[in-house]
Amino acid sequence: MKIEKLLHKLNAFFDTDKYKKRQHIEDLKKILLKLKKKERKITHALQQTDDESLREHYQTELKIIRAQRIKGIEVLQQLKERKKTEYNLF
Amino acid sequence: MHKALLLIVIPLLSYGFWLSDAFKGIAAGVSIFLFGMLSLEQGFKAFTGGVLERILQKTTDTSWKSFGFGFLSATLMQSSGLVSILTVSFLSAGLLDLVAGIGIIFGSNLGTTTGAWLIAGLGLKVNIATYAMPLLVFGVLCIFQKGKQLKGIGYILTGLGFLLLGIHYMKDSFEHFESTVNLANYAMPGVKGLLIYTAIGIIATIIMQSSHATMLLTITAVSVHQITYDNALALVIGANIGTTVTAIIASFGANIQGKRLAGSHLLINLFTGIFVLIFIKELGIAVDVISANLGIAASDNAMKLATFHSLFNLVGIIIFFPFINQQVMLLEKIFIEKRPNIFQPKYLGSSAMDFPETVVESVRLESIHLYENAIHIILRTFGLYKSDLQTDVSLKQLIEQNNAPIEYDIDASYEKRIKGIYSAIIAFISQAGFTWQMTQSSKLSWLREANKHLVEAIKDTKHLQKNWLRFRASSNQATINEYNKIAYQIALHIQKIENFRHEIESNELPLLSLDTLKATIRNDDVQMNRAIETLIRERKITPETGSSLINDSAYMRSIKKNLLKAAETLFLHSATGNVEQQLALNDTEINDVIQTVDAK
Numbered sequence: 001m002k003i004e005k006l007l008h009k010l011n012a013f014f015d016t017d018k019y020k021k022r023q024h025i026e027d028l029k030k031i032l033l034k035l036k037k038k039e040r041k042i043t044h045a046l047q048q049t050d051d052e053s054l055r056e057h058y059q060t061e062l063k064i065i066r067a068q069r070i071k072g073i074e075v076l077q078q079l080k081e082r083k084k085t086e087y088n089l090f
Numbered sequence: 091m092h093k094a095l096l097l098i099v100i101p102l103l104s105y106g107f108w109l110s111d112a113f114k115g116i117a118a119g120v121s122i123f124l125f126g127m128l129s130l131e132q133g134f135k136a137f138t139g140g141v142l143e144r145i146l147q148k149t150t151d152t153s154w155k156s157f158g159f160g161f162l163s164a165t166l167m168q169s170s171g172l173v174s175i176l177t178v179s180f181l182s183a184g185l186l187d188l189v190a191g192i193g194i195i196f197g198s199n200l201g202t203t204t205g206a207w208l209i210a211g212l213g214l215k216v217n218i219a220t221y222a223m224p225l226l227v228f229g230v231l232c233i234f235q236k237g238k239q240l241k242g243i244g245y246i247l248t249g250l251g252f253l254l255l256g257i258h259y260m261k262d263s264f265e266h267f268e269s270t271v272n273l274a275n276y277a278m279p280g281v282k283g284l285l286i287y288t289a290i291g292i293i294a295t296i297i298m299q300s301s302h303a304t305m306l307l308t309i310t311a312v313s314v315h316q317i318t319y320d321n322a323l324a325l326v327i328g329a330n331i332g333t334t335v336t337a338i339i340a341s342f343g344a345n346i347q348g349k350r351l352a353g354s355h356l357l358i359n360l361f362t363g364i365f366v367l368i369f370i371k372e373l374g375i376a377v378d379v380i381s382a383n384l385g386i387a388a389s390d391n392a393m394k395l396a397t398f399h400s401l402f403n404l405v406g407i408i409i410f411f412p413f414i415n416q417q418v419m420l421l422e423k424i425f426i427e428k429r430p431n432i433f434q435p436k437y438l439g440s441s442a443m444d445f446p447e448t449v450v451e452s453v454r455l456e457s458i459h460l461y462e463n464a465i466h467i468i469l470r471t472f473g474l475y476k477s478d479l480q481t482d483v484s485l486k487q488l489i490e491q492n493n494a495p496i497e498y499d500i501d502a503s504y505e506k507r508i509k510g511i512y513s514a515i516i517a518f519i520s521q522a523g524f525t526w527q528m529t530q531s532s533k534l535s536w537l538r539e540a541n542k543h544l545v546e547a548i549k550d551t552k553h554l555q556k557n558w559l560r561f562r563a564s565s566n567q568a569t570i571n572e573y574n575k576i577a578y579q580i581a582l583h584i585q586k587i588e589n590f591r592h593e594i595e596s597n598e599l600p601l602l603s604l605d606t607l608k609a610t611i612r613n614d615d616v617q618m619n620r621a622i623e624t625l626i627r628e629r630k631i632t633p634e635t636g637s638s639l640i641n642d643s644a645y646m647r648s649i650k651k652n653l654l655k656a657a658e659t660l661f662l663h664s665a666t667g668n669v670e671q672q673l674a675l676n677d678t679e680i681n682d683v684i685q686t687v688d689a690k
Contacts, residue, residue, distance in 0.1 A: 024668075024669065027669040028669050028672075031599065031669055031670060031673065034598070034599055035599065035602070035673075038598075038599070051484065051486060053486070053575070053578060053579060053582060054582075056613065056614075056617065057582065057586075057610055060606060060609050060610050060613050060683070060684075061606040061610075063609075063683045063686060064602075064605050064606045064609050064675065064680070064683055065602075065606075067675055067679060067682075067683050068602055068605065068673045068674075068675060071672075071673050071675070071679075072672075072673045075672060075673070
């Protein structure tokens, strides 16, 4: 069992494809975090302004960021599931 | 005509009408004749814009061809003034060069003399009013038609009809005039008479803006012995010099080439006039000999005057035509082209051409330079500066504070800030050639498209400016508010693009911010149209104003879209991450978001 686990780790280390996938997940997480921060910033700006046009702009921006975040979370879940299935195969 | 001059001319004419019926008839004849000229001009205008330009290019590639073109067109149009105005405008538009332009002027000088033959030969012998009537009837019938070309033909026929009618009126009135006043009593012999009548000819032609009208008056007056033949010759010389004023006036609105052509017209006619005045006796003998050979009676002064007119212009052509190139050199020295304060390209040096990558980067940087100028023009149209985008004062307030209509000259700014750089970019891309890899070629082609978008945005702004100026002075507050909203949304969009540029620098997910800008454009458009509909329904604005607002909100949308497309190509140059691209929304997803915003 120990040898099997070690082999798996070595395989993951030398397998560039797997490395790329892991990197992809990391990048996605970073972007989702940035989007979350941006969403907070816009929500704050929306609360601060009385300008109707600006409010409309911020509301659209918030909707877009939420849609992008939902899309990102879905992609992240898919990547994680794929990673899990690949891991179980070994 | 200048307003002050009009104040003097109107009472003088009125006094003249009160004094003499014959004078009234002559003045009416001149007016009808001039109206005919205007109508003829209007008619020929209908055929410009395509056909005329094509003919012009094919028929003016050599000096002789230009001469022939000038002769034919002046003969057909019966106006050297109109031909010279058209030539000045074609020259200004770059359709002709100065050599071809001068050739046309020579030709039109001779072509216009056929008018004198028509007046002397036909106008005074036949009752031409009978020809005028059917022309007027058919002409007016054509004017009422819908087609542009039929209308043009109508104006030409009506113009010819009025020309003939004018001649008829003048001829009739001069005959009555003869019985009351004898102008021959004011005849002046010798050099003094020659000079004074030349000056009268110049002044009369400048006032009437038509050498034809002066010729007509002179020929009819000489035919009924109201003025002496010698004085009539001087009047013809004066008319030929005075006619150049039409082109000079037209050249005020033309570029340097147009001014040079008008100068050339004046030089040719002035020096020909001086030459003919010096050799007037010899020319008089030549006219007698030619007239005798043509079978014109020695007593037929009208026909002899027409012969003189043609001979006089022919002499000018013989003297000056071989020296066209020297004239061009002289005119270029007299009228020196002032280098306008035009923005020059900053990054398109010849050294940048050495490598494909430097070519692409130079074009990109130059296109950003163009972008900066384009947004300057757009913001200035609405009374704003780029620095206003960074101030704490709200853009809305700044726009609302500008209550007076601001007339920003977009055309002049385009010439100054855009045209030079845009042309240089296009020329640079073309010179670069496409021998490199496809990646560079496609990048250059994207950059060319970005530049096109910027120019489109300026064009849309120009369309929008017309109503923006008009409706901002409206007494209806709802209309003013909507137009202010349009200006504000455009300024806000430019501000957001500037933020987008900073996001690229600080790597704050610029690609994803693009989605917001795209969505905002669509959302603003939907909201704007809805607001306009509500205002019409609640009768706060008229449907006419509403339709203008709908059109102008479409211009607003187009300006925003064009600016965004340009910004996307120019600023998002370095490859964005794959992950960011994965999260970017497509058109359907953006539409879904808009609908949810809208439903809210």
